[in-house]
Amino acid sequence: MAALRRLRQCRPSGIAMSHFHTSSCASARQHYKMLVLGGGSGGISMSARMKRMMGAENVAVVEPSEMHYYQPIWTLVGAGAKTLTSSGRSTASVMPSGVKWVKSKVQEINPNTNTVRTDDGSEISYEYLIVALGLQLHYEKIKGLPEGFEQPKIGSNYSVQTVDKTWKALQDFKEGNAVFTFPNTPVKCAGAPQKIMYLTEAFLRKTGKRDKANIIYNTSLPVLFGIKKYADSLWDIVKQRDLQVNLRQNLIEVRADKQEAVFENLDKPGETNVIEYEMLHVTPPMGRPNLVVKGSQLADEAGWLDVNKDNLQHKRYPNVFGIGDCTNLPTIRTAAAVAAQTAILNRSISKVMKNEKPDRTYDGYTSCPLVTSYNTVILAEFDYNGQPLETFPVNQAKESRFMYHMKADVMPHLYWHGLLRYV
Structure with a gap:
């Protein structure tokens, strides 16, 4: 706003x-x-x-x-x-x-x-x-992609060709690991890779599958989010909802036929970790x-x-x-x-x-509206120095239904009829 x-x-x-x-x-x-x-x-x-x-x-x-x-x-x-x-x-x-x-x-x-x-x-x-x-999106920099998207249980919200595959994988989830990634490159909307994790957890809870799911967020970053005020709130959510966050883990290969994701440990060159998945959301390297x-x-x-x-x-x-x-x-x-x-x-x-x-x-x-469920958002707003630059006279680090409405309904309208048209 x-x-x-x-x-x-x-x-x-x-x-x-x-x-x-x-x-x-x-x-x-x-x-x-x-x-x-x-x-x-x-x-x-x-x-x-x-x-x-x-x-x-x-x-x-x-x-x-x-x-x-x-x-x-x-x-x-x-x-x-x-x-x-x-x-x-x-x-x-x-x-x-x-x-x-x-x-x-x-x-x-x-x-x-x-x-x-x-x-x-x-x-x-x-x-x-x-x-x-x-x-530019560079799925091809991950071994096994983009051809891996032809297999089920894998999607990506960053591409018009693959975003519906995320929803299909979420609907088809039965039990096992739901894995979400953040690449070792600059990305657009740096909060998006974890937003889908929170929404997945909420969906599985709503559909009675949460106790059969192990939700894992592997990020190349050394932090959950770059601005401490909002990161502290997100860590609280991670703990409350029993989500597994692994820092400095970078996706390097997808074995879609075996439903395996291979990660490199950025702090220990040469060390890799293979995770089997029932659902995988890939945030691609970008350049x-x-x-x-x-x-x-x-x-x-x-x-x-x-x-x-x-x-x-x-x-x-x-x-x-x-x-x-x-x-x-x-x-x-x-x-x-x-x-x-x-x-x-x-x-x-x-x-x-x-x-x-x-x-x-x-x-x-x-600004990064951090969607934390199907009706709540933490609205992160900040400047070059990482200092909060908030619009509303409330603590925006707290989950808010109003902010979700802003994200889901108001902002698209303002985008199409305001920003693009300069009115």
Whole structure:
């Protein structure tokens, strides 16, 4: 909510356009004042803002997908509380009217010539560029995947192809180990890997199978959650519900035919542990987009889009900006973080276009609604420094039915009708 309240901030007017060099304009097939790469949360929300700032005819979005999904709700889809259909809408329906939609994949970005090349061979030049390419899922980095998803009893809430498999595995559970994983990479929505664990426990309790289940959460992290205030509450829940949490355990192989998951001990190289499962939920390794790779002109040393954490402007190319999961912003990657970033980025771009320095600072705000049952949520909100930055005058580290209603019903509505449309 704190992020969404900021959506109405900083509506600039009377912007004078400044020009960076565009030597490739003559040879490019298309040219736009603002080119947005990616049609996810950050890309669509910023294209709506850019339309308002400079006119629809001056904005283009490169996005190949025909469908746009509200991914935060997939936690509830995997637990049977929401349908997959309810999470998606056509990209055409969310694309701001009048904005050019380039239905292609980006193949190359050349910030020195202000050009982008797409997979159909087209070249697009720009005066300003917003990179909102998200991150990539890498199931293939786990031996036995993604082909293992063809077998029953295994799912993943992180993919449109596999989220319903989580619900099927949960429904079919009889007895044994229900195993949940967190990879040894950055991830989007870092709370999601354990949310499905709490929902599974609640479902098994409701269906009379809890006493036949051993629920295991194997995480590569040295902590249950990165912010102590909320982690303390989560540890209490883990103890109360008799959940087994193993730290520094990283999934490296799935033997789907044998229903075995193989983990490496990150604190003891070479040591592995094999766990038989009746249900397995996999959170895949994730990484930067292929176009923003280590050693590229746009990347930092780790390979993420190298932006100023205060204003989201690229550190070396002043007409390039970034938002969301593809950036090196040191905060948890969530839709709420994107919502907070849009207002700051909008302001930064308006200032740069007037040859002025950005004057607003992003504090790193992000939010993670930690679903702990089918009717309760712990709403974690915090900044770059891991300090709670809470919206409501209550202790948000306590489980709340109201917060669940916010997560399940209010936030999707605000996403579709507020964030994406910039109203």
